[in-house]
Amino acid sequence: MEAFEKKLKVAIMGAKGYPYVYGGYDTMIKELGERLIARGIHVRVYNHRALFKDRPRYVNGIECIYTPAIERKSLTQLTHTFVSMLHACFSDADVIFVVNSGNGPFGIFSKLFGKPTAINVDGLEWLRPKWKGFGSKYFYWASKLSTKLFDQVINDSEEMRQVYLREFQTDSKVIAYGANPKEDVPSGPISRWDLQSRSYFLIVGRLVPDNNADLIIEGFIQSASSRKLVIVGDVPFDDPWATRLKNMKDDRLIFTGYVKDPNELAALYSHCYAYFHGHEYGGTNPAMLKALGYGCAILALDTPFNQEMLQNGKHGWYFEKKASSVSKIVNKSEKSEDQLAKLRESARNGLTKKYDWDFVTEQYIEVFQGLARRKR
Structure with missing residues (x-):
């Protein structure tokens, strides 16, 4: 394995944390993070402090940083990423990987600090019924900023790539979400x-x-x-x-x-x-x-x-x-x-x-290494 790859340090944020598997992003961070560790890459995940009673520094080789947030329904996730991004910008991370397009505006800090970044923007948040009025406008604006402030935009389907081309005139790399097929499950x-x-x-x-x-x-x-x-x-x-x-x-x-x-x-x-x-x-x-x-x-x-x-x-x-x-x-x-x-x-x-987690991981490694090399 290349010496460069062993030294690569990736900071991941935007979800609830590791190993807190609650939703799609949390599962992705678990599946991806554990495979990156196996490849000799240092992984640092920012955990939502309020969700973790026990706060070990390392879990399964993944470094966990427990950052706070404003505990309000509409503010928790955004304020958690805000604090995490500031911490990561002052850290020795080579690449910052953010999930959720709602975190798009925080790319301004990584820009100012010269930290290479990638963001997985997920779906059409601005069209979801739960976000009305200001919420819908915010997510559209944040998604647009994601394409301006992050070095690499990642979508998980070709259809979403086409949406970002139409809406924001920005191409993105398609890396699908992985799956773990199982057979013969007892009833x-x-x-x-x-x-x-x-x-x-x-x-x-x-x-x-x-x-x-x-x-x-x-x-x-x-x-x-x-x-x-x-x-x-x-x-x-x-x-x-x-x-x-x-x-x-x-x-x-x-x-x-x-x-x-x-x-x-x-x-x-x-x-x-x-x-x-x-x-x-x-x-x-x-x-x-x-x-x-x-x-x-x-x-x-x-x-x-x-x-x-x-x-x-x-x-x-x-x-x-x-x-x-x-x-x-x-x-x-x-x-x-x-x-x-x-x-x-x-x-x-x-x-x-394309839905195989090992193949998904290889694609993310290419992105992270490319971003880090660009800076060096």
Whole structure:
């Protein structure tokens, strides 16, 4: 291994931290960070201090820095990255890697300090229903600044690359999110909810409007299915929209809340009759990758991003953004057991090389090394 690579120091920020695996970015930092360490690269992750009762300096070889934040719903993530960026600019990091386009404005500090930077900008944050008015305008502005203040913009899908070309006239490097396919997962854990294999449809994701759980639930209730609909996920705060969903009355609905046990989550994916994917905004979605990796028959909202991931219908069926379309695809699925079995058999074939974590890591290493060499 080259001496240069061994000396490379990468600071990572913008998520909750390591090894706190809560969402897509946290999982990416875990998968990527551990592989970078194995390649002899020094990894420094900025952790959200309030989330970590124990604060060891090193975990699995990854250096952890615990920085504070203003503990408010709309300020926590941004203020945490602000403090982390200042710390990183005064550190010996060769490259700073930031996730989330909302952190775009903080690239001004790395510019002033001459620190090479890369940012993974994720999805269309400015279009998400949860951000209205100022929030939407902020995310659009922040995403635009990401293209001006960071040395390398990274998107996780070709569709998102096209969005940034159209909106901000900026090209980006496409590095997909990785997957960990698993076969032969035991069904035992689903008995916790009195379920049997193939006896239920599944939704996994935060209970927020842009994941369209309300649309799917309403359509399912209208269907003639005798199966259950299991909804995995919640929101970490009081929210009228999510509360309305959880108060919907139908004996077929099961709200599990968060499922943090990986074996239980794996079993829920692996043994569902079909997996509903209603995510509307963004590129490569981690929940969709899990569904492919666990061999699910996938029913997805018809968006350019979902078309790209499912190879234009090769690995799933699509429904339109209306309850009647959901109801129609549920009824069709109930009459098409053989076809859904074929979708399950071919699902893992949808995880092409670009979704392999080792390949993803190699691409990030090329970016980090290129940025560091440019400075040197």
